[in-house]
Amino acid sequence: MVETVDLEAGFGQAAEAGGEADVLAAVSGGDEAGDGAGAAASEAEAGGAAALTEASGAPECYAEFVLPEGLVWDAERSADFVAVAKELGLSQAAAQRLVDVGAKLASDSETAISAAAAAQSAEWRRESLALYKAADIELANKTLGQFATADFKELLEATGLANSPAMIGVFKAIGEAIAEGPFVEGDAVAEREKSLAERIYGR
Numbered sequence: 001m002v003e004t005v006d007l008e009a010g011f012g013q014a015a016e017a018g019g020e021a022d023v024l025a026a027v028s029g030g031d032e033a034g035d036g037a038g039a040a041a042s043e044a045e046a047g048g049a050a051a052l053t054e055a056s057g058a059p060e061c062y063a064e065f066v067l068p069e070g071l072v073w074d075a076e077r078s079a080d081f082v083a084v085a086k087e088l089g090l091s092q093a094a095a096q097r098l099v100d101v102g103a104k105l106a107s108d109s110e111t112a113i114s115a116a117a118a119a120q121s122a123e124w125r126r127e128s129l130a131l132y133k134a135a136d137i138e139l140a141n142k143t144l145g146q147f148a149t150a151d152f153k154e155l156l157e158a159t160g161l162a163n164s165p166a167m168i169g170v171f172k173a174i175g176e177a178i179a180e181g182p183f184v185e186g187d188a189v190a191e192r193e194k195s196l197a198e199r200i201y202g203r
Contacts, residue, residue, distance in 0.1 A: 057089040065099045068107065073099075121160025128165045132172070140168045143175035 062082060065073050075082075081102075085095040128137070144153070156162040 057091060058086040058095075059092055062086075062095060063092055065096055067099070067103050071103055071106070117160055121163050124160065124165060125163040128163055128168050131165050132168060136172050137168060139175040140171040143171040143178070147174070 062085070067073055081098075082095075085098070090098070132140075148156075153162075156167065161167050
């Protein structure tokens with residue numbers, strides 16, 4: 001399944017960290033000559049940094065960022081990231097590095113969510129097996145198979161709710177309610193109505 005990921009959320013802090021790395025500290029000497037040399041060195045470093053920014057700074061328009069397989073760049077939702085990247089003067093390569101970090105964070109988060117869902121489903125299964133008898137589970141499954149659509153069954157499996165004690169209890173109760181109600185065939189209804197008419201009209 002291809003997932004559209006909003007990479008904007010985790011980029012603000014990473015971008016700010018990148019900005020802090022570009023700050024240059026002034027060097028001060030112990031005398032006037034040293035001060036002059038330090039100032040000259042600072043100006044030279046500042047000039048070099050400006051030249052570097054000019055050469056490798058933000059492009060007028062970023063090219064499409066590369067994402068791991070299964071992820072798709074959502075340009076509309078990530079517009080703020082692009083704006084911040086331009087504001088910080090990030091080159092295509094520097095912005096791509098932040099995208100890589102964001103993609104990893106998104107992937108790690110998805111993995112954690114999937115692991116939590118699997119753990120919950122396993123816990124539900126243990127609870128259901130302890131709570132219900134085999135006949136109860138069989139009845140719940142029979143009811144599910146009779147009334148649930150294919151989409152609903154798929155939803156139960158995808159979310160782990162197929163193991164939920166509450167869900168099993170619902171279908172068990174439905175099955176019991178159906179079993180308790182008398183089933184009257186059409187001929188029997190007609191015969192009963194005929195007998196009632198005979199009693200009323202004497203025929």
